[in-house]
Amino acid sequence: MNELELIRRIAARAPGRGLALGIGDDCAVYRPRGGVDLLFTTDMMIEDVHFRRETHPAEAVGWKTLARGLSDIAAMGGTPRFCLLSLAVAPWVDQRWIDRFYGGFLRLARKYGVALAGGDLAHAERVACDIVVCGSVARGKALRRDGARAGDHIYVSGRLGGSALGLATGAGAAWKKHLKPEPRIALGRFVREKLRATACMDLSDGLSLDLYRLCLASGVAAELTGPIPTFRGATLEQALDGGEDYELLFTVRPRTEVPRSFDGLPLARIGTIRKGRPGLVEFEGCPLPPRGYDHFRRGGRG
């Protein structure tokens, strides 16, 4: 199968709703509506870094490639619109793997009404995917990570450490959470529109590192007063430092009434924003080191 045939095959399966021009030309064309800001995020998935051929089914690799990008759109309170996918395939990849990869990818795309606008195809030693997702949000309303203020309450969605536990055990609900994270799109909009959050981000690299980043961006410190909602069977360390949970971390003004759950997903207060050295996070009276996953410092997570 050559490039043209593969592109035709992908284009035939890809939803193109919302695009003025989809796959097949030099560029895709998107016609933005008035009064919106557009959100852009990009994420790589690389064989032997973010996933392994032996353990990660092709469908899950496709799903997760898109889920990571959608999670960033959720973190800004946006609605995903379209995406572009670059895929470099390794010599071991066959047509069946590619079909399953796109199967998982497009299943998630359809679920959230995200058009696949285009991409690039290449060969490489190892599989490498790169996703760009575009979302939209009412003008000036994107949820940033730099708006937290002293006194704000800190919340997280869901239960943390599931993905790290799943990666360690390769079984059960935790493994499923690791393989097919659910982007918190509806929650992101709720947090922005109804809770009027002061800051928000998604937990991609672990609570300790991501909260450090939020505090650094906002020029504030944080005190974790717990309890940290922990995935069943996960250790506290996995909940604090484990990456890839893709839950939302957000701060609200202290008088904001936050429900205990949203659409069945628990929302838990875990602490308070304080004045102090920007980025300092205290837990049980001690500084919590930002030990979450740093893609660049370490060689791999998988």
Place this chain on the structure above:
Amino acid sequence: MNELELIRRIAARAPGRGLALGIGDDCAVYRPRGGVDLLFTTDMMIEDVHFRRETHPAEAVGWKTLARGLSDIAAMGGTPRFCLLSLAVAPWVDQRWIDRFYGGFLRLARKYGVALAGGDLAHAERVACDIVVCGSVARGKALRRDGARAGDHIYVSGRLGGSALGLATGAGAAWKKHLKPEPRIALGRFVREKLRATACMDLSDGLSLDLYRLCLASGVAAELTGPIPTFRGATLEQALDGGEDYELLFTVRPRTEVPRSFDGLPLARIGTIRKGRPGLVEFEGCPLPPRGYDHFRRGGRG
């Protein structure tokens, strides 16, 4: 150097003009102007596929990564606005290589006023870059490849085969053309606004394959009547089948007056669009097989 430090370092050097929010949050934010369509294109550059560590200077890899995306914006007659860059670095990459890579990348970005809106960083076995470029064009005015009609005249810019010659010889002006192609942004706008081209695309994979694609998209055939403008020292085969020239291929209505050059760049008529089997290209009375570079069928170009 960790991810946060590297991102800070890149952000400090990156032009952010035109963005509502640049590098550092979950997403970049772009506020589109009214009355425009947005163009999106994505391209990968992979070590040992698109470039080699031993022969391609880091600065040229950075330049070319962006140039390939800008060339797609030029092909639609658009103006580039911003880009996102994902970079996976191999174990052999040091800080100096990264600095030079971004040096070449950002030099070209500044030249065309393109903001670097964000990206992703990772480690991998081999260097892999993926670029997304967003451009804008007046609503409904993007130059597509599916508008060529029987009787239209076919034109190319520049002289073809230079990049293929440069790759073969590794020296002189042809090597420079291979390493640092110049995206034809101003020409693309001229072709769209003044010549009212019926179709346009950039020559990334070789004239024979790219003209085949243009004809296929437009549902027409083509007759090459030559002469094919050939880079000094390149063979006719390199001019017909060599990739990565990043010149523009476009068609205009037969009465359109096309100047012999634009801003010093030659524009040459090479043939005529005909009725016939879609995609059929004839050259000197015989069908010309689409032999240009197919990224997906073959293992590499380097």
